Amino acid sequence: MTEKRKGARSVKDIPQEILKQLNQGKMETVNLTEWLAVDQKILLENVLKQNDRFAYFQPVLENINSLKKQTVNTINEAIGTSIFNLTLENNDSEFLQIISHHQSDLIRCWATYTIGKDQSLSISEKLEKIKIFAADQHFGVREICWMAVRSDISENLNASLQILSAWTSDKDENIRRFASESTRPRGVWCAHIEELKQNPELGLQILNPMKSDEAKYVQDSVGNWLNDASKSQPDFVKDLCEKWLDESPTKETRYIVKKALRTIQK
Template sequence: MAETKRKGARSAKDIPKAILEQLNAGKIETANLVEWLAVDQKILLKNLLEEKERISYLALVLEDIERLKKQTVNTINETIGKGLYKQALQGDDSRFLMEIVSHPSDLVRCWTTYYIASDENCTLEETLELIKPFAADSHFGVREISWLSVRKLISEDISQSIKILSEWTKSKDENVRRFASEATRPRGVWCEHIELLKQQPELGLPILEPMRSDKAKYVQDSIGNWLNDASKSQPKFVMELCERWCKESPCKETDYIIKKALRTIEKKA
C-alpha cells in the first residue's frame, strides 16, 4: 500500500471535518500521530462491520471495550482485534480475516494484527510469519502495533523467538529487520518488560550482531535503543559489547548505534 502523501493536521482541532469523516469511515489512512489518535475506533468499527455485513459482532465487542479499566488508543485497539477474532471464531467465519487483512484503514490493519495473534492454533513461527506483512507495512502505526500484538508471545518463548527473528535480520526490507530488534527490546515502549533479556541481554546477540552496522537509520535507532534498554540493568555487558563493536566494525553506522546505546551510562558517569 502506498504511503500517504498528506501531511496531516498539527492538532486534532485542525483536522478538516471531511478528513475525519473519511478516517472514521475507514476510507483513508491516518497521515500522522495526531490523526491516528483522533480516530474514533468505535465509529470505525461500526462502519467496518456494516461494510463487511458483520454488524452482529458489534455489540459484544463494544461490551469488551466498556469493561476495560482504562480506555486508551492501544487498549481499545487490542480489545477490538481480540474481540473480532472471538466473534469470527464463534461464528466459524474464516473468511473475515481475509476481508480485513489489506483494509485501506491503517487502524483496521492494526486490529488485524491482534486478531492474528489471538489464534492459539498457530505455532509461534506461523504467527510471526502471518505478522511479517504488517511488520513491513508502509504505515508507521501498523508497524508499531505489529510487534506490540505479539510481544507477549515472544516473551513467553524467548529462545524460539530469537531463533526465528534472527533470520529476519537478513531481510532486504528495513522494516522487517527493525521488527526483529524492536519486538525483543528488554524494556521497550508501551509494553511489559522482558525480564529474561533485562538480566541476560546476551541472549539477543543473534539479532543484534547482524545489524550492528545496518545502513538504515530506522534499524540503527532500534538497535541503539535495545542496548540502551539493556544498559539499565546490565551496563557492563553493553559497555564491553560496544567496545568490541568499535574495534571490529569501525564505521559511522556502528558509531551512531554505540552513541545511542551508551547514552544512559554516560549520563550517570
C-alpha cells in the first residue's frame, strides 16, 4: 500500500523500479522528493498511450516546450490546460473523468487545471468541482488545486469568500484548510490578492470560525494567512490576535497567534 511505503530522501536514492512505476502512473508519490522526481512528459506519454489518446501528446508537448521556465508547477499547469483544450475540441469528457480519478497524484493535479481553465463555469461551480480535490488524500493534489482556481477566487473575491466561509465548518480538515490557504493575501508560488493585502478584514468570515481549529494543518494555514496580512496591515493583525486571545484562550488559538505575529515580532 502507498501509505506504508517510505519515500527516499534524495532523488538518487529512489529505486529505479519505483521511479518507473511513478512515471507509468501506477502509484502515487509519497513525499516531495518523489513528487519532484517524476518526469511529467514520460508520465503524460504513458497515460495517453494507456487510454488510446496518444494523438494528444504532440500538442501538449509543444506547449510544455514553449514554457519560458519549466518547473513542476508550470508543467502541471501547461499539461492541465492543454488537456482541457483538447478534450473540449474533441468532446472528450470521458478522458476528463479518467484523469480526475486516476491513481497517480500528478495526473489528478493536471485534472484540477481542467476546472480552473473552464471559463464556462461560474465561480460557485468551479469551487464545487474543485472540492473533491481539496479533500484529496495526497498533499500534492491539495496544493495544486487551490492554485488552479486562485485567479478565479481573486477575480470574484466577495462571492468566493462567502462560499468558502461555509467550508470552514466542514468536518474534513482538508476542506477547511482550503478555505484559508486559497485566499491567503500573499500566498506561496502565486499572485498576491491585493484587495486582501489592503483590506484583510474581508477575510474575517473565513478566519473567525477557525481561530481555534483543532487541526494543526488548519492552524498553520490561518496563522500564515494573518502573517501575510501583517506585512501590509500590522495593526489589524495585532488587534485581531489580541481579540482572539481574549475570546478564545485555547492552546490552538495561542499557536495560531504566535504564527500570525512572527513577522511583526522579529
